[in-house]
Amino acid sequence: MSVDELVQWYLVFARDDRGLEHSTLTGYTDVYDHWLRSNRGHLPARSLKFADLDRAFGRMRRDGMSYSRMNNRRALLSGAFKWGKRHGKVSANPVDGFELPRSTHRSTPTNTKTC
Numbered sequence: 844m845s846v847d848e849l850v851q852w853y854l855v856f857a858r859d860d861r862g863l864e865h866s867t868l869t870g871y872t873d874v875y876d877h878w879l880r881s882n883r884g885h886l887p888a889r890s891l892k893f894a895d896l897d898r899a900f901g902r903m904r905r906d907g908m909s910y911s912r913m914n915n916r917r918a919l920l921s922g923a924f925k926w927g928k929r930h931g932k933v934s935a936n937p938v939d940g941f942e943l944p945r946s947t948h949r950s951t952p953t954n955t956k957t958c
Contacts, residue, residue, distance in 0.1 A: 844932050846891055847884035850875055852932070853923035871919045878903055878916060888927060891937045896920075900944055910946040917943060 844852075854871060857863040863871075875884075882902070883895050903913050917938060924936035 844888050844927070845884065846886050846888050847880060849888040849927050849932060850879075850884070850919070850923045853919075853926045856926060857922065870915065874916050874919060879920070888924070888933050889935075893937065893941060896937065896941050897944075904944045904946060908946060910943060913943050913946065917941065 854868060857871075858868050879899055882899050883891065886895065900913055900916070903916065921936065921938040924933060924938055927933040928936055
């Protein structure tokens, strides 16, 4: 089973049985398609390593993604691997113990008016 197949399988479960909100599922799908599918999706899920995660999340960090947005992406992969492990599709969850890189994101100050 590839990472793509595992994530797609998890998203169906998350929608149909877990009841995740449509906006969460849409966000997960967009995130996966944009940041992870082309780089890691083709890999067999059982062979995904910390180094693969480091490269994928390092790219997100270099592109200025915030820590909270990277954490959302980690949540998708973690959920997919937890679900896959419970159902015998994978033997380990490579996201367990994975630490996100520090973000280079700098929020822009809001334009505030003074009286």
